Amino acid sequence: MYYMNWNNLYTIVLLCSLLLVSCTNEEYAEKREQVEEGLPATVSLSLNAVQMDKIQTRSGEALANDGKVFDLMIFLIKGDAAECVYFKNGLGNESASTNITFSVESTNDVQLYALANVEGGSYRLDKEDGSFSVEELKAINTKSALMDITATLNGELISYMDGYVLMSGYLASSGTDNDASVISITPGKNVITDKKIYLRRVSSAVTFSIKAGENVTFTPKTWQIKNVPYTTNLFEKENDATGQYFDMEQAEPVPNSKKFTFYMSENRKSSSAQSLKYDDRPGFAPTGSSYLVLTGEYDGPASYNSSGEVASAKVHANVTYYIYLGYIDKNVNNFETKRNKKYEYNITVTDVNKIIQEVVEEDYYNYQTGDGDVYYTDGSGQQIESLDSHNCSFDIVVDRNDLKEGIEYGFSVKTPKTGYQWQDDKTKENGSSIDIDWVRFVKKSKLEDNVAYPGDDATNKLTVKEFVDDIKSAINNENSDFFDESGKAYFRVFVLEYYYGDDDWKEGINGQNREMKIIMNTQTGHGSSVTDAKYYFSQKPIQSIYDVDKVDAAWGIEWVNESKRLPYYTTITDNDICNFNKPSQAGPRDQYDGRANMIQELGTMVGQKGGWENDDISKYAYAACMSRNRDENGDGDINENEIKWYLPASNQYNDIWMGTEGIDQEAWLYPYSKIKYEKVHFASNTWNRNIFWSEEGASISGFGNKNRVPDGMVEIRCARNLGKTYGKITSGPESEIPDLINSRENKNYRLIEVINLNKKSFRNKQVRNELGKHFEDEENNKLYKAFLVQKKAVDANRFLVEVNKKADNNESPCDTKNGWRLPNQREYTMFADRYDISGTYITRTLYSFGLLSNGPGSKSYNANGYMYNGGHMGLSGPNGTDYPANIRCVRDIDQSEYSRFGF
Known part of the structure; x- marks a missing residue:
């Protein structure tokens, strides 16, 4: 096999840093003289977590708890005999070092070994028939048994959710000692100052x-x-x-x-x-x-x-x-x-x-x-087009002078129908068809001529095979009128939406680009190819937040806003207030069905003649998504069944945030994550002209002052229903697209099962303690597969900063011993948007561009963290804007626990 060399592709610089904390030499000297054994004694010493640099985890998760000791177990070792002499949980230590004192009997020639954070959820400590409980660990009575313990991940984990980092270590003079110090413990008080218990993480x-x-x-x-x-x-x-x-x-x-x-x-x-x-x-x-x-x-x-x-x-x-x-x-x-x-x-x-x-x-x-x-890409006459997932069109020029002798007059496609492998009419199996109907060519007399889509069944549009055959025939026929006097021919290329129909709608969703190369010279081998092509088209797939394997219908979105920022209706007419030139039937209120809203809002204007791309109405955000649709039957109207792309409703934007990790990052609504702060606000078609604040993740406001809509201009991201396109628009659609969740309730709790969300957007580990300190774009702000919400608030008149600082040390207003904790931003938004929009409630999630962050773009906005307030998620700031709020606790739950809570 033949493969590429790395030397010219990248340079690796490896930094392995191990920061050690030195010991202070005070009066205590190593006591190796023999002492009378068996008398009461106390030992006071310090422990230290050998530090790594503070870093960001895979999704930007801040390691606020890295190096903290939440529980500690100490063994006294004498020969091969071992005894657990100290265990304490709920420490929640704020610093890297801590002083501890425990009682033992005086003894000679012993060592002290320690374990920390054994109650965390990332690792289990293995034994033959399962895993050790805390009580079973405390019962270990030999050094060899302690040293032989292994730790196994609880799942395919590459990050810590609860901040409990499993550590082990021993009493030593420095963090670099290869073995534990041997000491004697005298009767009475023993204050050890020249040694510490140095703890090391079992991972890196x-x-x-x-x-x-x-x-x-x-x-x-x-x-x-x-x-x-x-x-x-x-x-x-x-x-x-x-x-x-x-x-x-x-x-x-x-x-x-x-x-x-x-x-x-x-x-x-x-x-x-x-x-x-x-x-x-x-x-x-x-x-x-x-x-x-x-x-x-x-x-x-x-x-x-x-x-x-x-x-x-x-x-x-x-x-x-x-x-x-x-x-x-x-x-x-x-x-x-x-x-x-x-x-x-x-x-x-x-x-x-x-x-x-x-x-x-x-x-x-x-x-x-x-x-x-x-x-x-830099040859004469070559053209590369990168296209979004909706219907697209563009012009190409075929220049006879660029068609060199020896060129291959062929084409090749790579689509989900070909298994994302290159296929052309020379390599396809006998009798099989090749997936080429998604690109159509219409010949024009002049480049500047405007050509509308002639309809799916029109005879004047060419497939790529017919396009290539016509060019080849014209090259071989000197009398052909295919080219004009300058030797050029002009075509409008129509690329259909990346959608294979309602019956096969799952084909390509969240998949790879589908590609076509035309008139080419290609060499292939060993999984790679090198191509000189006259024309290369690549279309991105529709992105959906759903787990498409679980549902019969869903909805998806385009990748970018090709319409650029637009006014909602008209421009701002004074310093703060925006006036609307609303269509006659405006005022839709559905928060989850953008298609129904858009149809109601456009009213009788649906059947626009001449195409929406050129109509003035498409220059406004509420109607711009009509330009993504196509007059499929060629009658000059966008009518009834042809409305497929639409402006999302307000809570559809929120749901995009719930599942954003499952779509390609280029399609994320906020394009500057972890880079910089910028206002990027999206128009919805829900009543009150609701605006989605993508820089905050799940914040929604009414369309109003300039702070909400800078310069009166908004972004859009068009959506499309998948599997269900509905029938007569005049009778109003009845949504058959499933929600992301199932939910049940009883007197005390609301159970939310997140059943239809893509797998990448889940937090894959159940958390039993307070979530570690985190921001909105991090792992700890993901949803677990199911969670409970307490209906009754556990506290009131609390402030976000105060509550979160205590939670950093696992001091929670919630019952953490039974798994209850503060909700993250996504959990409370998912619950409140659907079931309880009233009240003001604190979350555990902080704002990455706010005052409590130290990452890129931090302190760009005068805010601290997320609070739900009277119908929408928003930010709590300092001083007067950090207002008193309630606390409602949540809990991760597995099906085996349902009956315990009445489900």
Whole structure:
């Protein structure tokens, strides 16, 4: 096999930092003289969590609790005998160090070993028939039994939800000591000042930062870590624990910051191969070595053309890179990830030469480091079109002078119907059809001529096969009138929406781009291709927040707002108040059915002649989504069954926020996440002209002053129903699209089961304590698969900042011993939008651009965190705007617990 070299694709810089806290030498000296044993004694000492740098987790989760000790267990070891002499939970320590005192009997030649955060939910401590409870741990009576314990993840976890980071350690003179100190405990008080219990995390944090080289545009798309160990030793040993590995189930989107972090247990692999170069690492990686799969889109220079000749050229490439962890101190044989470390990999993408060489130069490499499809973009007459998922159209020019001798007059497509593999009429199986009907060509006399879509059944539109055949015939016929006097022919290209009909609606949803290349020269091999094409079209799939495998109908959205920012109806007429030039039937109130609202609002204007793209009405936000629809029967009207794309209702925007991690990051409503603060407000078609504030995630307001709608201009994001397009619009649609949730209630609780949301938007671990400190765009603000909401508030007249600071130390107004906690922003929005819009309630979620954040764009807005207030989610600020509010608690729940709460 032939694969690309990494050297020109990125540079890795690895930083392993281990910060140690030194001990203070005071009066206490190591007491090794023999003492009378068995007399009452107390021991006072300090413990210290050996620190890593504060970092951001995979979705930006702030490590506010990293290094905190919430529960602590200490064993006194004498020979092989062990005794638990101290256990305390609910510590919630604010600092990295803490002083503790416990009672024992005087004794000689002993060691002190410790465990911390054993009650956390990320790891279980293994025993033969299950896992240790706290009481079973306290009963361990030999050192060997304690040292042999392994810890296994409770699921495929790469982050901490509750901040409980499992740690182990021992009393020592410094954090670098390889073994516990041996001491004697005298009768009476023992104050140890020259030693501490140093705790180390059983896992490490691995951070990747991605950037592009000079003259290169690289957009990282997804990342996925593979070969992550499930099991690790509780205490560090010479060899790793024996166990299985897992791969992340789904690739995660790379954040806008192009930086992400994950946690993993130690995985110390090394290769014994001799004379390895860095390029050889993938081929000689030991079994079970952890590696990252990074995908992205590359635009920039290449040093070879599609024939393998040395030549400057520009390319567009969809690429996949495989990056093995390790390479510490530039040791090519090193594949290690150790415990209690922070690793930082800085990846620079400089070119795609090696992708090209893997195709062109045979026998160049014999291992896999990446694949991709590369398109040369700077040739004469070449045209590349990147299209959204709705109906699109554009012009192309066919120039006879660009059609060189020897060119291949063909085409190829890659769609969900072809299994996302390239297929053309030469490679398709006998009797099978090729998926080409989504692109249609209409010939024009002049480039400036305006040509409307002639209808699905019109005879004057060409398939791509007919288009190519006509060009080839004209080239071979000197008397053809196909080209004008200048040797050019003009076409309007119509690309249909990325939708295969109501019966096959799931085809391609949230999938890959569907692509077409026409009149080309292509070389392929080993999962990659290199193409010179005259025309290359790539259309993005409809994005849906639903788990489409679970539902018979859903709705989805386009990727970007091609209409740009628009006025809602008219412009602002004074400093604060916006006037509306409403259609005659305006005033729709449905918060979840944008299509019904738009039909009601447009009223008799639905059947507009001449196309919505050119009508003045489409220049306003409430009607602009009509331009995404098409006159499918060619009668000149957008009528009845042809209204498919529409402006969402207000709570549809909120639901996009609930499931945003399941759609491609390029389609997220707020495009500057983790980069900068900016007002990006979206128009809905719900009564009172509700505006969605995407920079806050789930905040909605009425259309009013300039603060709500800067310059009176708003964004839109058009939506489409999937599986159900409905019939006569005049009779009004009856929604058959399922909600994201099922819900039941009894006297005390509301049960919410999040059954139809995409898997990526779930928090995959049940939390039994207060959520760790977090912001709206982080892992802890995701939904669990089911949760309970208490109907009755547990407290009133509390302030957001005060409540959240206490929650940072697991001091909660909720009953955390039984799993109750403060709700995050998404949980309370999901509940309140549907069932209780009254009152003012505090959440656990802080604002990433607010006063309590230190990330990019922090302190850009005078606010602290999220509160639900009288019908919508919003922000609580300082001073007078941090007003007293109620507290309603929530709890993650599994089906096995339903009966306990009356369900």
